[in-house]
Amino acid sequence: MSIETGAAATVPRPGAWRRFLRNPLGVGSALLLAGVVVMSVLAPWIAPHDPLMPALDQVNAAPNGEYLLGGDGAGRDVLSRLIWGGRDTLAGAAVVVAVAAVVGIGTGLLAAYVGRWTDALLTWVSEALLAIPSLIVLIALYAAIGPDVTLSMTVFGVLISPFLYRLVRAMAIEVKNEAYVEAAQVSGVSPLRIVFRHILVVIRGSIIVMLADITATAIGIQASLEFLGLGSADSVTWGSMVQEAFVAIFRTPLSVVWPGLLLTVTIGAFALLGNAVRDALVPDAPARSRLRGATAATAAGATAAAAASAAGTADDDAGEGDEAGTAPMLGVSGLTVAYPHGDGLRTVVDGVSFTVRRGEVLGLVGESGSGKSQCVYAVLGLLPAQAAVTAGRITLDGEEVTPATLPGLRGRRIAYVPQEPMSNLDPSCTVGHQLALPLRRLLGMDRARARARALELLGRVGIRDPERVLDLYPHQISGGMAQRVLIAGAISTDPDVIVADEPTTALDVTVQADILELLRDLQRERGMSVLLVTHDFGVVADLCDRVVVMRDGVVVERGDTAALFAAPRHEYTRTLLDASLEGAEPRTWTAPELRTEGAPR
Numbered sequence: 001m002s003i004e005t006g007a008a009a010t011v012p013r014p015g016a017w018r019r020f021l022r023n024p025l026g027v028g029s030a031l032l033l034a035g036v037v038v039m040s041v042l043a044p045w046i047a048p049h050d051p052l053m054p055a056l057d058q059v060n061a062a063p064n065g066e067y068l069l070g071g072d073g074a075g076r077d078v079l080s081r082l083i084w085g086g087r088d089t090l091a092g093a094a095v096v097v098a099v100a101a102v103v104g105i106g107t108g109l110l111a112a113y114v115g116r117w118t119d120a121l122l123t124w125v126s127e128a129l130l131a132i133p134s135l136i137v138l139i140a141l142y143a144a145i146g147p148d149v150t151l152s153m154t155v156f157g158v159l160i161s162p163f164l165y166r167l168v169r170a171m172a173i174e175v176k177n178e179a180y181v182e183a184a185q186v187s188g189v190s191p192l193r194i195v196f197r198h199i200l201v202v203i204r205g206s207i208i209v210m211l212a213d214i215t216a217t218a219i220g221i222q223a224s225l226e227f228l229g230l231g232s233a234d235s236v237t238w239g240s241m242v243q244e245a246f247v248a249i250f251r252t253p254l255s256v257v258w259p260g261l262l263l264t265v266t267i268g269a270f271a272l273l274g275n276a277v278r279d280a281l282v283p284d285a286p287a288r289s290r291l292r293g294a295t296a297a298t299a300a301g302a303t304a305a306a307a308a309s310a311a312g313t314a315d316d317d318a319g320e321g322d323e324a325g326t327a328p329m330l331g332v333s334g335l336t337v338a339y340p341h342g343d344g345l346r347t348v349v350d351g352v353s354f355t356v357r358r359g360e361v362l363g364l365v366g367e368s369g370s371g372k373s374q375c376v377y378a379v380l381g382l383l384p385a386q387a388a389v390t391a392g393r394i395t396l397d398g399e400e401v402t403p404a405t406l407p408g409l410r411g412r413r414i415a416y417v418p419q420e421p422m423s424n425l426d427p428s429c430t431v432g433h434q435l436a437l438p439l440r441r442l443l444g445m446d447r448a449r450a451r452a453r454a455l456e457l458l459g460r461v462g463i464r465d466p467e468r469v470l471d472l473y474p475h476q477i478s479g480g481m482a483q484r485v486l487i488a489g490a491i492s493t494d495p496d497v498i499v500a501d502e503p504t505t506a507l508d509v510t511v512q513a514d515i516l517e518l519l520r521d522l523q524r525e526r527g528m529s530v531l532l533v534t535h536d537f538g539v540v541a542d543l544c545d546r547v548v549v550m551r552d553g554v555v556v557e558r559g560d561t562a563a564l565f566a567a568p569r570h571e572y573t574r575t576l577l578d579a580s581l582e583g584a585e586p587r588t589w590t591a592p593e594l595r596t597e598g599a600p601r
């Protein structure tokens with residue numbers, strides 16, 4: 001068995017801090033803002049004069065020994081007022097950001113995750129809020145209740161939150177549809193954890209940029225209101241300083257420049273800092289879309305249990321138990337799946353039945369669109385919300401699988417090896433974290449034992465230098481290696497059944513054979529049952545004991561692989577065989593009766 005070294009994936013991933021520190025604009029902005037914050041906090045101690053105390057001899061005074069930046073129109077120290085001015089300016093902006101973040105991020109995640117009516121209602125409300133002219137509302141508020149900065153900034157936070165809502169909702173919906181999130185769902189991870197750990201973490205970069213923009217906007221809006229004379233006479237802010245200095249702009253133009261400069265620099269610094277933090281946290285954000293369809297899988301074992309059961313119907317596989325008369329490991333009986341179509345439903349899987357016996361590999365084959373994946377998704381509980389299972393029964397080891405029994409089976413007894421390994425691995429977690437999660441959650445291992453077991457599993461699936469790979473992120477490993485990681489995750493809980501959905505389709509041909517060989521070795525070694533979805537009869541020949549052929553949502557033929565290859569009964573099977581094998585003998589296939597343990601098939 002050849003082993004991928006993953007050499008292409010050894011580019012070190014510097015930490016977020018190091019990436020941030022390499023960005024001079026980010027560092028400069030952070031230092032500047034830190035200076036502004038420190039200055040504001042220490043204002044009572046560092047301001048040379050009382051910012052509200054006038055001195056008649058300093059009215060509109062030029063910079064002098066007493067007032068280093070001169071005096072304003074009322075004879076107050078401009079420098080002291082600048083130092084004090086940052087406090088209320090930043091406090092007002094903080095209120096806006098806090099309110100916008102809570103309302104915008106909270107509702108955005110809720111709408112994306114829950115969807116349907118919640119989404120429709122929240123979207124409608126956010127659009128209604130967007131239609132409200134913020135500045136006019138704030139001016140009216142001032143007229144109604146007077147200069148209450150906290151209240152007006154709270155209102156502004158609500159009014160600006162739809163921007164955050166729209167961003168978060170759109171991004172969260174996209175991430176929610178990623179395979180690794182679906183895998184986490186079927187692995188029994190709680191919705192709250194999925195939202196925070198798998199969705200929010202991924203979209204945090206864009207949220208940070210938006211929050212920085214909102215901060216800058218809030219400072220600008222607050223200053224604008226104060227420039228219009230709508231600030232409180234008791235508080236010192238840069239906006240009110242600009243307004244007061246504007247009256248005497250021809251006599252003391254510098255009085256306008258200082259607060260204007262601080263406002264401009266602070267607003268700019270927030271924008272630059274947001275970009276720098278985003279770049280540091282999500283260094284290869286543009287590359288995220290490449291992950292889709294490239295590789296991977298949620299080590300979490302991306303396992304899932306079957307669901308969907310309704311009234312049983314036709315069962316042409318009934319009684320196909322194990323030789324000892326026991327129930328098959330996995331049974332699917334009369335499964336019917338439909339989707340809304342016009343005024344009715346379009347059936348895409350129609351009364352499909354099959355069983356996977358203990359320790360056997362069953363191949364589910366058929367051309368694209370024949371319904372293979374829908375069967376697998378029904379077994380795994382991964383069907384989309386709009387799908388309706390109108391009939392059918394699914395059993396595991398003789399026990400009917402229901403939504404109530406689902407949580408206990410997920411990740412433990414039915415494991416999943418997906419088609420696209422990379423999109424099933426959470427890009428924000430290391431391989432080690434993703435492998436250890438199911439071990440800790442499902443098997444109750446502590447951190448150290450889970451890590452040791454993860455190392456062992458990586459070694460077993462043929463990954464060289466597992467210590468190093470454990471600390472790599474999905475984008476740092478190859479597709480083949482990602483599939484090995486997923487297989488390691490799938491077997492980590494010693495499942496009874498592995499559902500492998502075209503496990504080699506997304507991989508380079510040179511890696512495909514290795515992955516198939518690994519699956520075959522593990523299946524034999526552990527005596528697992530495997531449901532293998534494929535459209536490739538070559539893969540069937542390599543791996544499967546029996547095969548079920550599907551077309552247009554129904555089973556057209558089934559039987560032992562040897563018999564089916566030797567004498568396909570259905571015309572469709574013959575066509576598929578011809579297309580797949582081009583008339584040649586299966587590559588390594590040997591009749592079951594001739595197989596010996598360890599001999600190639």
Ligand SMILES: Nc1ncnc2c1ncn2[C@@H]1O[C@H](COP(=O)(O)OP(=O)(O)OP(=O)(O)O)[C@@H](O)[C@H]1O
Pocket residue numbers: 339348366367368369370371372373374375384535
């Ligand atoms: N969300 C959906 N809404 C409506 N129809 C769907 C949906 N998902 C799948 N289908 C339909 O179900 C049928 C079976 O699709 P399925 O994905 O199971 O095929 P498949 O045999 O797995 O093909 P492939 O190998 O290309 O994945 C197809 O006709 C497809 O158009």
